[in-house]
Amino acid sequence: MSRPDEYRRSKWTRDHASRLRRTPDTVAPIIYPPERAVSEEFHLWDTWFLRSRDGSLAEVDGYRVAFSLSASSSLLPGKRHDEARIRYFYSTDGREWTYGGPIFPEGEAFGSRQWAGSALLDDDGTVYAYYTAAGHRDEPELTYEQRICVGAGGTVSTDERGLSIDGPWEQSVLFEPDGVRYQTQEQSNRQNGPIYTFRDPWFFEDPATGESYLLFEANTPIDDPDPERTYNGCIGIARSETGDPTDWQPLDPILDAERVNQELERPHIVVRNGRYYLFTPSHLHTFAPGLSGFDALYGFVADSVFGPYEPLNETGLVVANPENAPFQAYSWLAFPHGDEILVTSFFNYFDLNGLSLDDVALLPEAEQFRRFGGTYAPTLRLQVGGDRTRIWGELDYGQIPLEEESPTPPDHIRYRGSGGDGEDEDGNHNGSY
Template identity: 60%
Template structure:
């Protein structure tokens, strides 16, 4: 199916693929796109922390950086005594490190408390470039604000130093912090333009194209849809759902110098929040992944808290929704919020998916109902740590669940994984 093109305000055409309502109407759980049920692990390795969105320190080619035998994960964290629903209000970047990809050790804060922009820092990515460190993040709110605001800018802290020895990994500053991009109001909606329930300009993801050598930054945004527009057939309620996957390019390759580009994919009339976009290149195909929520789909559509994805022949090419609908990996119907913030990455020729253990044992409650539970129950029903890693089968425009690894298992480069049991796959067109 060829994606449509979205007209810009002046009537011209922008090289942006669209996730259409027709495609999203095909979203459904099948036997081969649902993750297994997650149960609480026997031991919580970091009981003092809530841990959620996580990414890895990578090199320019996208592989996980090796620091004297250690790999590094960066996560949004908050003190575990805080109610889980309040964790985003105090989110702090911390790092963890592992030699075997199974046992993770707690590091410290990435930045000193007074260094970074914003009253708190949300998700991003991390680059280790021939000894140089770049920690990309979302600067949310303003430092020192008395009441939380939701202004969002794409930022980076670079410089600093790292010591990696037999004892572990330690990052230290000072880091030089820069605001890299703010919304332009043309390609990407400003907060003042927003009419929806959620405003986004966040989640910077560094990506260097292995085919072209060009350096890019992907991010989450919203496409401006003026009031009175004929988008979505003029349906104002649907127009508020206007998420997009943004792109910026560094012509020089400088990881701090970016020029805004049109979005890669727009979800106008479909979904308002296309979070943490990232790309995995496999067999010459560009797999563009994004997590999203059931409550961020436009009226008349029914999606899930799930990982969604698209595929194209080149980064700025025409994207097709994976599995005809865009749905890649859903939570099970009886545990619809058990995991979130999925991150796909390559292990050899396989694609694996990391996420965090979210809310479980809700017994039919929605996320909005969680706040009505006693505080002790809110705490008990939040996992707040690494979830089991899912093995994803990929064949062209189709994906399926191949199996699952242990909690937070990120295989080492030389680790051989057992051949998984491959269940009979269900196809969106009705099977074999």
């Protein structure tokens, strides 16, 4: 098993990515607008859950908690990132979600906007809310510096009215890029990089060692003027030598996509049968010239958190939007459930009829609103065996079952065998090959 002082960075190569193709096992079902959105007041997109140290969904007095990037639903969907705030929702059944409020009081968090992160309910009941601080508080114009931060010290309480998460919070910047392991924004600007990333902190405790890690999205420094090299996405990792959720030391990246892809977003790990499944969503427009990818969830597998990682399904493709709905969902998040892995996402743009996302911005405002989902998408069921995966079922919109809960009654699910809808080849509905 690799250790921090001996691992070599894994590679997602152009050879892997050049073979990307949609297959029956990797294409998600078409999503149609739900009868009712989780929130009429807010656009919702990147979503994660309150988890325990072991990665399981935390349950507090019968409630589970979801955190979402959000903005007023009166904003044009394409402008939502400019006012993003983290808000939380809670549920007793993992289907019906109630709005709790913003996780931080206005003006308390770092940055002018809050981007994606993760949330830990520690063994002593303390909440650690990890997030990306984009820009700077009270800046007159939006800037795009990104810092990995945490709000520590929150508590969860419940009463007859529901669930509440409250401070006081101690806000801190955990670490910043050094320009050696991870590219700085100044380096990216100087080298005309397409998109700069240093964000999306994800807490992970290794079940094999009990050590605590923080995964994050970043870019590798480059010294080559070749434009292909500016596509330099990587998955970074930091270690807490003390186990303190606020004390982190960045290590070398565990995987890079140099010359392949610029953005390996929201990296996270699911451990299953002793193997480490590393997942990351990415966009079709962030692939390097000469490569054709998708808005999709990509994945890799290894025998330890440090690798070496190999791409799942030979290319890395795990969940792709259908060809006729290429932007219907995004920001997939995988989590374990019994013998299978469940995958959540948000309902993005639909009914585009061949339009690109750039084209959407040219539509009348009413059409931009109509074609944006802005709510939780149906949860997918994923079979996993070794280095292979297959989408085999679908749950309700935003359905998040606890480990001990049966995912759904059979009549609420679409089973997907290799020949289309129906059972798998053996008539089984289990989560493994």
